[in-house]
Amino acid sequence: MSIIGSGLRLVALTLTSLLWSVTVLAGEVLPSWQDGAAKNAIVAFVNNVTRESSDGYVPPAERIATFDNDGTLWAEQPVYFQAFFAMARLREMAPEHPEWAREEPFKSALAGDMKALMASGMEGVMKILMASHAGVTGDAFHSEVSDWLQASRHPDTGRPFTQMAYQPMLELLDYLRSNGFKVFIVSGGGIDFIRAFSEPLYGIPPEQVVGTTLEAHFEMRDGVPVIVRDAGISLIDDKAGKPVGIYRHIGRRPIFAAGNSDGDLQMLQYTTMPRDAGDTRPRLGLILHHTDAEREYAYDHGSHVGGLDQALDEAPQRGWVVVDMKKDWRRIFPE
Amino acid sequence: MSIIGSGLRLVALTLTSLLWSVTVLAGEVLPSWQDGAAKNAIVAFVNNVTRESSDGYVPPAERIATFDNDGTLWAEQPVYFQAFFAMARLREMAPEHPEWAREEPFKSALAGDMKALMASGMEGVMKILMASHAGVTGDAFHSEVSDWLQASRHPDTGRPFTQMAYQPMLELLDYLRSNGFKVFIVSGGGIDFIRAFSEPLYGIPPEQVVGTTLEAHFEMRDGVPVIVRDAGISLIDDKAGKPVGIYRHIGRRPIFAAGNSDGDLQMLQYTTMPRDAGDTRPRLGLILHHTDAEREYAYDHGSHVGGLDQALDEAPQRGWVVVDMKKDWRRIFPE
Numbered sequence: 001m002s003i004i005g006s007g008l009r010l011v012a013l014t015l016t017s018l019l020w021s022v023t024v025l026a027g028e029v030l031p032s033w034q035d036g037a038a039k040n041a042i043v044a045f046v047n048n049v050t051r052e053s054s055d056g057y058v059p060p061a062e063r064i065a066t067f068d069n070d071g072t073l074w075a076e077q078p079v080y081f082q083a084f085f086a087m088a089r090l091r092e093m094a095p096e097h098p099e100w101a102r103e104e105p106f107k108s109a110l111a112g113d114m115k116a117l118m119a120s121g122m123e124g125v126m127k128i129l130m131a132s133h134a135g136v137t138g139d140a141f142h143s144e145v146s147d148w149l150q151a152s153r154h155p156d157t158g159r160p161f162t163q164m165a166y167q168p169m170l171e172l173l174d175y176l177r178s179n180g181f182k183v184f185i186v187s188g189g190g191i192d193f194i195r196a197f198s199e200p201l202y203g204i205p206p207e208q209v210v211g212t213t214l215e216a217h218f219e220m221r222d223g224v225p226v227i228v229r230d231a232g233i234s235l236i237d238d239k240a241g242k243p244v245g246i247y248r249h250i251g252r253r254p255i256f257a258a259g260n261s262d263g264d265l266q267m268l269q270y271t272t273m274p275r276d277a278g279d280t281r282p283r284l285g286l287i288l289h290h291t292d293a294e295r296e297y298a299y300d301h302g303s304h305v306g307g308l309d310q311a312l313d314e315a316p317q318r319g320w321v322v323v324d325m326k327k328d329w330r331r332i333f334p335e
Numbered sequence: 336m337s338i339i340g341s342g343l344r345l346v347a348l349t350l351t352s353l354l355w356s357v358t359v360l361a362g363e364v365l366p367s368w369q370d371g372a373a374k375n376a377i378v379a380f381v382n383n384v385t386r387e388s389s390d391g392y393v394p395p396a397e398r399i400a401t402f403d404n405d406g407t408l409w410a411e412q413p414v415y416f417q418a419f420f421a422m423a424r425l426r427e428m429a430p431e432h433p434e435w436a437r438e439e440p441f442k443s444a445l446a447g448d449m450k451a452l453m454a455s456g457m458e459g460v461m462k463i464l465m466a467s468h469a470g471v472t473g474d475a476f477h478s479e480v481s482d483w484l485q486a487s488r489h490p491d492t493g494r495p496f497t498q499m500a501y502q503p504m505l506e507l508l509d510y511l512r513s514n515g516f517k518v519f520i521v522s523g524g525g526i527d528f529i530r531a532f533s534e535p536l537y538g539i540p541p542e543q544v545v546g547t548t549l550e551a552h553f554e555m556r557d558g559v560p561v562i563v564r565d566a567g568i569s570l571i572d573d574k575a576g577k578p579v580g581i582y583r584h585i586g587r588r589p590i591f592a593a594g595n596s597d598g599d600l601q602m603l604q605y606t607t608m609p610r611d612a613g614d615t616r617p618r619l620g621l622i623l624h625h626t627d628a629e630r631e632y633a634y635d636h637g638s639h640v641g642g643l644d645q646a647l648d649e650a651p652q653r654g655w656v657v658v659d660m661k662k663d664w665r666r667i668f669p670e
Contacts, residue, residue, distance in 0.1 A: 061540055138582050182542070195586045205396055206586030207517070208542075218578040218601055225605045227582045234569065234583070243553040247473050247562045248569070249584060251530045251541030266553055270560045 030175055031330075032168040038286075038328045041321045042172070045284040049255065050179050056282040058255060060180035065256035066246060066267060067173070069187035069194055069211075071306040072260045072288055073202060074165040075154075077297040079114065079305055081161050082193050085148050087112065089132040106131070118304070130231040133190060134214055138227040145196035159333070162201050167334045169288075172258075173202055181256070186245055187211040188238030188263050192229075210245040212237045242267035255281055260288040261306040268311060272318060285320035287311060292326035365510055366665075367503040373621075373663045376656045377507070380619040384590065385514050391617040393590060395515035400591035401581060401602060402508070404522035404529055404546075406641040407595045407623055408537060409500040410489075412632040414449060414640055416496050417524050420483050422447065424467040441466070453639070465566040468525060469549055473562040480531035494668070497536050502669045504623075507593075508537055516591070521580055522546040523573030523598050527564075545580040547572045577602035590616055595623040596641040603646060607653060620655035622646055627661035 033039040048056040049063060070076035090100070090109050100106035105124035108116035117124060133141070154164055173183055185204055187194055191211030198204040215232035218225065237245040243266050246254065257264070257271035264287070272285040290299050290306065300308040315322050325332070368374040383391040384398060405411035425435070425444050435441035440459035443451035452459060468476070489499055508518055520539055522529055526546030533539040550567035553560065572580040578601050581589065592599070592606035599622070607620040625634050625641065635643040650657050660667070 061534070064542075184542075191583075192586065199396070207399075207519075207584065209586065213583060216579050216582055218575040218605065220604075223608075225578065225601065225608050227578060227605075240553040243560065243562055244551050247551055248526075248548060249542065251527065251544065266560065269555075270553065270562075273558075273560050 030168065030171050032171055034328050034330055036328055038321050038323045041284070042175075042286070045256070045282055046175070046179050048282045056280075058281055062252065062255065062281075063176075063179070063181040064184065064250060064252060064254040065176050065181045066184045066186040066210075066250075066254045066258075066271065067169075068259040068261070068264045068267070069185050069189055071290065072166075072258055072264075073169050073173075073185070074161070075296060076306050077299070078156065080189065081154075081164075082189050083114075084152065084155075084161075085145060085193065086128050086132040088148055088152065089144065090128065093131070133193075134229045134231040136229055137221075138192065138216070138229060141192055141229055142196050145193055149197055157333075162197055164333060165201055166288075166329075167331050168329045169258075170202070170334070173204070176256070177203070182208070184208045184210060184246075184250060184254075186237065186242050186257075186267060188236070188242075190214075191237070210237055210249040212241075238263045240266045243270040246270065256284045256286075258286040258288070259311070260290065261303075261308050262311050263306075265311040265314070268318070268320060269314075272320065285315075285318060286323060287315055287320050288323045288325060291324050292329075292332065294326075295332045296325060298326075365503065365506050367506055369663050369665055371663055373656050373658045376619070377510075377621070380591070380617055381510070381514050383617045391615075393616050396517075397587065397590065397616075398511075398514070398516040399519065399585060399587060399589040400511050400516045401519045401521040401545075401585075401589045401593075401606065402504075403594040403596070403599045403602070404520050404524055406625065407501075407593055407599075408504050408508075408520070409496070410631060411641050412634070413491065415524065416489075416499075417528050418449075419487065419490075419496075420480060420528065421463050421467040423483055423487065424479065425463065428466070468528075469564045469566040471564055472556075473527065473551070473564060476527055476564060477531050480528055484532055492668075497532055499668060500536055501664075502666050503664045504593075505537070505669070508539070511591070512538070517543065519543045519545060519581075519585060519589075521572065521577050521592075521602060523571070523577075525549075526572070545572055545584045547576075573598045575601045578605040581605065591619045591621075593621040593623070594646070595625065596638075596643050597646050598641075600646040600649070603653070603655060604649075607655065620650075620653060621658060622650055622655055623658050623660060626659050627664075627667065629661075630667045631660065633661075 029043060030039055048054050049058040051057060067073055070080050087109055090106065094100055094110055100110060105117050105120035105127055108120065109128050149160065149162060152161060153159065154161055157164065176183055183204055185194055185198060185208065189211050191209055191213050194209050194211050195206040198209050199206065213234040215230040215234050216227050217230060219228055235241060235245055242264065246267065254271045257267050259268060268285040272283040289308070289312070290297050292298060299306060300312060312322070364378060365374055383389050384393040386392060402408055405415050422444055425441065429435055429445055435445060440452055440455035440462055443455065444463050484495065484497060487496060488494065489496055492499065511518055518539055520529055520533060520543065522545070524546050526544055526548050529544050529546050530541040533541065533544050548569040550565040550569050551562050552565060554563055570576060570580055577599065581602065589606045592602050594603060603620040607618040624643070624647070625632050627633060634641060635647060647657070
């Protein structure tokens with residue numbers, strides 16, 4: 001082989017390995033996402049805010065991303081998983097409450113009659129919530145949720161509930177964090193319910209969870225200082241309550257928000273619509289559209305859980321990225 | 336020089352440079368703290384929780400430290416600095432409120448008559464607080480506080496208020512962070528007041544500030560989504576409210592807490608008294624005792640601002656470290 005030939009071969013080899021590296025690198029980012037508009041929009045946004053030479057550069061401290069939980073990070077059908085916990089907790093407590101056998105909404109809840117329970121309306125749901133979530137110390141509640149998560153399975157899939165987190169979203173959390181984002185959960189679900197699993201499941205520590213919050217008080221019990229959860233609500237972290245939760249807990253406006261229902265509408269608006277004309281930071285809103293009845297569930301308009309109406313209608317004009325779970329995701333759940 | 340002589344010289348040199356390194360290192364830790372019991376207790380605690388071989392090792396995620404603000408991170412005499420802001424804000428608003436010239440507590444507040452204002456009691460203070468802190472957007476309030484901090488000076492020292500942070504405490508914040516701690520403010524002061532300066536002054540981002548919190552709501556103003564601060568209180572983050580604020584915002588028990596008044600008593604108890612007999616993590620409670628009338632102020636029992644009674648009395652039995660500011664601090668304020 002001539003020197004020129006050998007040189008050309010070296011160039012060819014270098015090019016090949018370079019192309020291979022690029023492919024591997026591209027493959028490493030969000031591997032469970034199909035190549036397409038949604039993935040491209042996410043990657044372009046992240047590149048834009050992280051490149052110091054970019055017009056859209058945002059310093060790391062201001063890279064705040066907020067994620068809804070139910071239906072966005074893990075599944076939410078046939079009902080919010082927290083409702084399964086509440087039912088289990090009521091069954092556990094029932095022997096001490098013989099009156100529940102006759103009293104609604106407890107009677108229906110103990111019988112697992114979800115339809116009758118829903119018919120009891122907000123008042124009924126609140127009674128169930130308070131009976132199952134209040135009146136215990138913070139530490140005891142944390143243990144109850146942890147124990148239930150260990151012992152319970154999803155009625156449709158037979159999986160532990162924590163195995164119903166979405167693999168592509170776990171990758172998205174990692175991708176954002178590896179690009180200097182601080183990632184928060186902002187959920188209509190109970191803040192302390194989510195805190196019992198957010199760190200091992202999502203890598204999100206308790207102090208980065210915002211959610212519906214009960215009143216609580218401090219007391220000394222046998223010389224031990226404890227927090228006791230009270231039967232009153234401090235924040236309903238849903239719909240217009242989500243930006244309030246963000247203001248209370250985070251204190252600055254996110255530049256990225258992801259949700260899947262009208263419960264996330266105001267969080268998406270608050271995140272993606274600039275404060276004033278001078279705020280030119282890039283902002284990304286993302287809506288998961290549940291379109292995959294085979295691998296997960298398909299629902300949107302009018303669904304009693306995770307209803308998606310106004311937010312889906314506003315998405316085009318607001319520039320929100322709509323993720324079609326059937327088309328955009330290679331897989332739904334972890335192996 | 337013989338080989339042995341040269342070898343000995345090398346050993347001597349190595350020893351010298353080693354000793355020098357140790358001295359420099361020791362000097363670099365908390366340089367504004369006098370060597371003594373308080374500094375030793377802090378350094379021993381940090382070494383204990385950070386050394387993986389130590390019985391007291393605590394993983395970084397659980398190294399939560401909480402600091403009171405007024406009187407702990409910056410001064411609080413002759414009154415809480417937030418009160419100066421409230422007065423300034425009222426004077427700014429007064430032209431739109433001619434009725435305040437006749438109406439208490441506004442009349443006294445505008446005249447700067449602090450004594451008459453205090454006589455108006457909690458009800459009066461709340462009226463001043465709501466008039467000066469509510470009814471504006473979150474963004475507008477943030478700007479108002481920032482502008483005031485730029486323009487105002489402390490009446491006794493003539494310094495900008497941000498120059499009345501305590502140099503030894505700034506070093507302590509850095510020292511804890513460099514040892515993997517996540518540092519929070521937990522203050523009776525207004526959460527959004529503190530957030531206007533906590534990041535540049537203390538390196539504490541807004542999401543790590545807990546404080547007294549107003550109600551708020553979300554609305555669209557001319558197509559711009561905003562948070563509006565309402566005239567109601569969501570949390571009084573003082574005394575027994577501090578552990579509640581910690582539970583709401585942080586969701587786990589700190590292992591380190593610092594305060595200077597009875598407003599911090601329950602936070603110190605909650606932090607340093609283990610959950611149950613099985614919890615053997617090291618815990619440190621620290622009380623700043625204002626003992627230096629020359630360089631700062633001297634006050635404790637019965638002071639109307641930063642009163643320190645029960646917490647000082649409980650300190651010995653609870654093992655809390657009491658910092659004598661006169662003896663333990665080489666300097667008070669930054670140069």
